[in-house]
Amino acid sequence: MQVDQFFASLWDVYTQVAPQAQRIQTLFTQQGEQVINDHIAFRTFAHSPIALEKLEPVLESLGYHAYGAFRFEGKHLKARCYKHESQTDAPKIFLSELLTEELPEPCQAIIGQLVAQIPNDAVTGPEIFWSKCLWQPISEQDYVTLLEHSEYAAWLSTMGMQANHFTVSINHLSKTPTIEQVNQLLMDEGYTLNQTGGLVKGSPELYLEQSSTMADKVSVTFAGGETRVIPSCFYEFALRHKQPNGELFDSFIEGNADKIFDSTNTAS
Incomplete structure (x- = not known):
């Protein structure tokens, strides 16, 4: 699969649950802007058939390599970022995973039941990144339990494997070249x-x-037939600045990312 096909497939699935992203992209293009994607992000479960180390080879097959590692103690996450080896304009990728063992025992049990349903050979190609839930619907009570301890876990239990956000590169915008103007x-x-x-x-x-x-x-409809309106996916905007060596900063900052994770919180 070509990189552009990979991102086109991701965008199609993403905009089904985040229609605001399509509307915002259209807003920019109607102003004559060319919307370039800075990066996308995925969430997954550690110690599972879709753990970070299982997914990384798929990204490598697309021409990506890892170049940074991060730890989010308060959210019980670790993450890596990736960039394309030859296509400098290809979006970067931010892949995080939930360290389930750091959550309370009831949460571990719930997630264990979800992970047990994922086939060991689930990761066979790029399509894993838009496969959504690889388990049966969670019960509403289990969702509430996860939500109490980890918004990330609750989101992942209902939304599964898909891009949780795309990111507009403000560096490529001419009409709104500052983040304040974009906001x-x-x-x-x-x-x-x-x-x-x-x-x-x-x-x-x-x-x-x-x-x-x-x-x-x-x-979403839970295992018992109950329905609830929950957060899906969001749209991000990033402005990168030149470092003292004259090159644009191309990595990520834990303090920033920690706050961006809250874009899928239920309290909004």
Whole structure:
């Protein structure tokens, strides 16, 4: 599979549950902008058939290599980022996984039941990244239990394997070249933005500024037939700054990413 086909398939699945992303992209293109994707992100379960180390070879087959590792103690996550070896404009990829063993025992048991349903050979190619839930619907009570201890776990239990966000590269915008202008445009259009730590995460001094919408909402049906409207996926915006060596910063910042994760929180 070609890289452009990979991202086109991801975008098709993503915009089904995050229609705001398509509308925002259209908003930019109608202003004459070319919307370039800075990066996308995925969430998964550690110690599972879809753990980070199982998924990484698929990214490598697409021409990606890892170049950074991160740890989010408060959210019980670890992550790696990837960039393409030859296509400099190809979006970067941020892949995180939940360290289930750090959660309370009831959460471990619930996630264990989900993971046990995933085939050991689930990862066979790029399509794993838009396979969604590889387990039967979770019960509403189990969802609530996960939600109490980990928004990430609750989200993953219902949304599964798919891009949880795409990211507009502000560096490639001409009409709204600052993150403040982008945020104002979105708020003027009625979009709700992630306020955790302020509208802008990061700073020019850190060489990376990020903001994001709050996730769209979708209705899910639980194992007992109950339905609930929950957060789905969101759209992010990133502005990268030049480092002292003259090169654009191309990695990620744990403090920023930790706040961006909150874009799928249910309290919005």
